[in-house]
Amino acid sequence: MKQSPVLRGVGWRDGGPGGHPGAVTALFVVLTAVAVVAVAVVALRRADAFLWGREPSVLFEVDEAIEFVASALPAEVSARLSYQDVEALLGWHLVHLAGREGEIDIADELVVADLTARAEADDRAITAEDVRAVLTAEGEYLAAIGALGPDAET
Numbered sequence: 001m002k003q004s005p006v007l008r009g010v011g012w013r014d015g016g017p018g019g020h021p022g023a024v025t026a027l028f029v030v031l032t033a034v035a036v037v038a039v040a041v042v043a044l045r046r047a048d049a050f051l052w053g054r055e056p057s058v059l060f061e062v063d064e065a066i067e068f069v070a071s072a073l074p075a076e077v078s079a080r081l082s083y084q085d086v087e088a089l090l091g092w093h094l095v096h097l098a099g100r101e102g103e104i105d106i107a108d109e110l111v112v113a114d115l116t117a118r119a120e121a122d123d124r125a126i127t128a129e130d131v132r133a134v135l136t137a138e139g140e141y142l143a144a145i146g147a148l149g150p151d152a153e154t
Helices: 021-052 062-072 073-078 083-098 109-121 128-143
Strands: none
Touching: 062 083, 062 109, 062 128, 073 128, 083 128, 109 128
């Protein structure tokens, strides 16, 4: 009996009709790498253009603000207020500002009255003069971190 001829498969393992599988794989890897780099370059350029046109973000660090304000207070006010008092006033001030809209004076008499009332409600011996001193020092802190607008006065 005569054996039928066996056709051996011609495919990727055998090099295929067009050459070696290593060349096809290498070409695929190179094209993929070029595509990934192109996408990365486009994404980075868009992010850079977006950030270039924006003002830098300002971060109000509570601990830093307390330290700054407490050290900037006049001696007679500093003698009456504790760090906890300064922390409470700054916290109440942030809450008060969160409830207002538009351009506002951060140390107007409405703010002073509100913070003095909150201090009384919390049984703290904080006067309107103390509140004004804390707000002035807070304004200096906000100016130092760049959080105030161009026409703001500290």
